[in-house]
Structures are given as structure tokens and as C-alpha cells.
Amino acid sequence: MSLHPFGAPPRTPSRVPVLLRSCHLEPALAVTVFVTALAVAGGRGAVGAALVAGAVLAGQLSVGWCNDAVDARRDTVCGRRDKPVATGELLPGAVAAAAVAALGLCVPLSLLNGATAGTVHLGGVAAGWAYNLGLKRTPLSPLPYAVGFGALPAFVTLGPPSQSWPAWWAVTAAALLGVGAHVVNVLPDIEDDLATGVGGLPQRLGRAACRLSAPFVMLAAVGVLLVGPPGAVGVRSWALAVVAGAVAVAGTAVPSAPASRRPFRAAVVVAGTAVAQLLLSGSDMV
Secondary structure: OOOOOOOOOOOOOOOHHHHHHOOOHHHHHHHHHHHHHHHHHOOOHHHHHHHHHHHHHHHHHHHHHHHHHHOHHHHHHOOOOOOHHHHOOOOHHHHHHHHHHHHHHHHHHHHOOOHHHHHHHHHHHHHHHHHHHOHHHOOOOHHHHHHHHHHHHHHHHOOOOOOOOOOHHHHHHHHHHHHHHHHHHHHHHHHHHHHOOOOOHHHHHOHHHHHHHHHHHHHHHHHHHHHOOOOOOOHHHHHHHHHHHHHHHHHHHOOOOOOOOHHHHHHHHHHHHHHHHHHHHOOOOO
């Protein structure tokens, strides 16, 4: 297969829709909505919640665009039709510029939530960039996901009004959800990844091991949210945990086509269920 001539101009007159296809918009929006919901529940108010949403969205977009810029040649070799850089609709430089611009916007938006909160969030975003720039090829590939997702509860609670570090169970559950997202996110691409030198931990474990381990990781996050907060576990929390368990098993452990996005979407549903479980329980994350 011939490589895409990166020096050729894009074939589409408008880059905005194509850039949106290149930014991993679905997970970016999901993470932004979940964290904003936690900010609203934490009493951040309209302005505070908007600042949280803006910072998280900018950070997620920067990581997504960085991923496509770094993987441009590999995605072209693998014939990825869902990647605008690989299809010739965008130049790698345009995606890289978008990543840098989003990161530049993320910095002030994060710090407007408070110096400590902003620094923690930027550390999580830096973990995402570290994954793209090299850690994805190593057995430490789950670490950036654990750090990046684990930083999100701290970003919320370290801002006003609480300005406190989050409880251990909030950070642990978020980190576990991040690791679960990493495992299911690579499932469609394991063979292509291995063929092009991307040997993260899930790729080394193999498809079958990932399908079996992903629901356990996600259910561990739900379990932490059940036993971690003080007080008795309510009926609604148990019901949501059962729903999350069913979705996790059906979405990941049950075989699907290698390129199916069902495992990833199941992880999104489990994460949303976990957030709903936390919100409905009335538990404070600090």
C-alpha cells in the first residue's frame, strides 16, 4: 500500500467538519459532560461549571488531535478510512496546529478554576500527551489513562467552593474507568497496532484477554463507588451497579466484530452510570 503524500493539499474546502472528525469527538464530549455534571453537583454554579466544561473540552480536544497528528503515517499505512489525515482530507500539520491551539486554550481555562485545580487538570492533560508521544508503545500504556481520568475529580473538588482534595474512592474509581476505557479503546486496532510497533499493555495481552479483563476493571470502579462513600448503599445505587455490570459484560465480554465500537460505547455507558450512581447517592467527593 502506498503512503499518503503528506505534502499534497487537503481535498475538502472546509476544514472545520473534518477537524471535528479527527478530534475523537465522541469520547471528548462524553468526558466533558460527565465532569461538568460533577461540577454542577459540587456547587460550582453556572460560571464555574462553564469554566470546568471549557477546560475539560479543550484538554480532550488537544489530546485527540495530538493522537491523530502523531499517528498520521501509521494510520495511513493501516488504511484507516475513519482518519481524515489517512484519507488525505487533512494534512498532519493542520491537526498538529489544532492540537497546540486547543492546548493553549486549555491552560488559561484550567487556571481560571484556581491555581491548584488548574495545575492538576493540566497534569492530567499532559498525561494524555505523554501517552500519544510514546507511552502508548510500552507496557505502561494504562498509566496515562489512570492519571488523566484520576485527575478529573480533583479538578472539580480543588476548585471553589470546596477547594479540597477528593476522597480516595473518587480518584480510584475515575482511574479504573480510565484504564477500562484504554483497554476497550484499543480493541478494534490491536492487530494494526502490533503490525506497526504499538505494543501497549492491552496489545501485549491480546484481544481475548482484553475482552475478559475490561468488564472486571470497569466493575471494580463501580464497586469502589458502592463501598467507598460513607453511609448505607441505597436501592438506586445497587440498581445502577447492576445495570453497569450488565452493560459491561454484554458490551465487552460478549464477542463482536474486531472493528466494532460496541465495547467502547459500553464503557461510555458504564462511566455515565457510575456518574449517575454518585450523583443520586448524594455522596460528597471530598
